Amino acid sequence: MVRISDRHIKSPAGPTTDGFGCPLKQLSINQALAGSDIAVFRKATSVMRLDQVKTSASDRGFVVGVSSLGGHTRRIYHQHHATNHDFTENSIYIRNLSEGYKADLSGPFDFLLLEISPASLIRIAEGAELPGVTSLAAETASKDIVLANLCRALTPALEKPEEASALFVDQMATAIGTYLVQRYGGRSIAASNRSRSLSRSHEQLAKSLLLENLDGNISISEVAKVCNLSRGYFIRAFRETTGMTPYQWLLSERVNRARELLRASNAPLAEVAIACGFADQSHFTRVFSSIAGLTPGNWRRNS
Structure with missing residues (x-):
C-alpha cells in the first residue's frame, strides 16, 4: 500500500494551502492514498468559516468531492456572477481543474476527494468499454448516494493505510472510476450479452497470482495485464466466474x-x-x- 503526501502550493514561508486551495492550518483531517488512476484524499474541518479557497487553472484533470456531512455552504465566484450552494450528506461536486476556482466556504465539512488526470480518465473509460469519454460533467451540491457509498468504503483505508492492501484500493478505485464515466461521462451504456466470465486458464492464472501475493499488495492492473484484459473487464469477469470480487476472494482464501x-x-x-x-x-x-x-x-x- 502506497501512501502519498498531499500536494500543496508552495510559498516563501512554506506550504499554506493544499492542492485544492484549502488552508492547511484549518484542516483537522488531511489524509491521502494512491489508487489505480485515482488519487484519493480526505479533507475535514470543524472551522465555521474558512479562508477563501482559490486555485488557478491547471492540466491536472478533474476533482470529484463527496460530502459526508450536512451544513456546509459555498459561494462560488464565476466570471460575471456568483452562485450559492448547500452541501448535504451524500452530496457531490465535480470540477474541471482546467478552470480557475474561487469560493467562500462556510460551515464544517468532511469531504472525500478523487483526483483524476485526463490520461487516467481515458484509461478508465476504455476499461469500462466507453471509449471516447474525455471529460466529466460538472456538478455542484447534487446528491449521489451510490457514489457516496462507494467512496465511503475507502475511509478505513485512509484511516489505517497499513491495513489497506493495494488490491483493495485498486479494486475500489476501478469501481468508482467506472461508475463516474458511466454516470457523468456523457455516453450511453450499450447493453451487451457477451459473456463476462474468465476462461479456465485466465481464472487459474489470476488465482495463482493472487495467492502468491496473499497480503494483497498486487494491483488489479498487474493481474489484468497478465490476463491481457482491462481492469474493469477483469473485475467483472472475475466476479461472474467466482461470485466474488478479487479482493473478496483473496480475503476468503x-x-x-x-x-x-x-x-x-x-x-x-x-x-x-x-x-x-x-x-x-x-x-x-x-x-x-x-x-x-x-x-x-x-x-x-x-x-
Missing part, C-alpha cells in the same frame, strides 16, 4: 489458510496473522470474525 494453521498448529495468533497476509493480530481478528462468525481463538478451541 486468507481465512481458509488461517483455519488450516489454527487447526494444525499451536502457533500464536500473531504468527498466524502474518503468515496469512494480515497486517497484525487485530486486523486478522476483525476480518476472521466477520467471515467465520467467531474470533480466531474461539474458532481454534471449537475446532
Whole structure:
C-alpha cells in the first residue's frame, strides 16, 4: 500500500494551502492514498468559516468531492456572477481543474476527494468499454448516494493505510472510476450479452497470482495485464466466474489458510496473522470474525 503526501502550493514561508486551495492550518483531517488512476484524499474541518479557497487553472484533470456531512455552504465566484450552494450528506461536486476556482466556504465539512488526470480518465473509460469519454460533467451540491457509498468504503483505508492492501484500493478505485464515466461521462451504456466470465486458464492464472501475493499488495492492473484484459473487464469477469470480487476472494482464501494453521498448529495468533497476509493480530481478528462468525481463538478451541 502506497501512501502519498498531499500536494500543496508552495510559498516563501512554506506550504499554506493544499492542492485544492484549502488552508492547511484549518484542516483537522488531511489524509491521502494512491489508487489505480485515482488519487484519493480526505479533507475535514470543524472551522465555521474558512479562508477563501482559490486555485488557478491547471492540466491536472478533474476533482470529484463527496460530502459526508450536512451544513456546509459555498459561494462560488464565476466570471460575471456568483452562485450559492448547500452541501448535504451524500452530496457531490465535480470540477474541471482546467478552470480557475474561487469560493467562500462556510460551515464544517468532511469531504472525500478523487483526483483524476485526463490520461487516467481515458484509461478508465476504455476499461469500462466507453471509449471516447474525455471529460466529466460538472456538478455542484447534487446528491449521489451510490457514489457516496462507494467512496465511503475507502475511509478505513485512509484511516489505517497499513491495513489497506493495494488490491483493495485498486479494486475500489476501478469501481468508482467506472461508475463516474458511466454516470457523468456523457455516453450511453450499450447493453451487451457477451459473456463476462474468465476462461479456465485466465481464472487459474489470476488465482495463482493472487495467492502468491496473499497480503494483497498486487494491483488489479498487474493481474489484468497478465490476463491481457482491462481492469474493469477483469473485475467483472472475475466476479461472474467466482461470485466474488478479487479482493473478496483473496480475503476468503486468507481465512481458509488461517483455519488450516489454527487447526494444525499451536502457533500464536500473531504468527498466524502474518503468515496469512494480515497486517497484525487485530486486523486478522476483525476480518476472521466477520467471515467465520467467531474470533480466531474461539474458532481454534471449537475446532
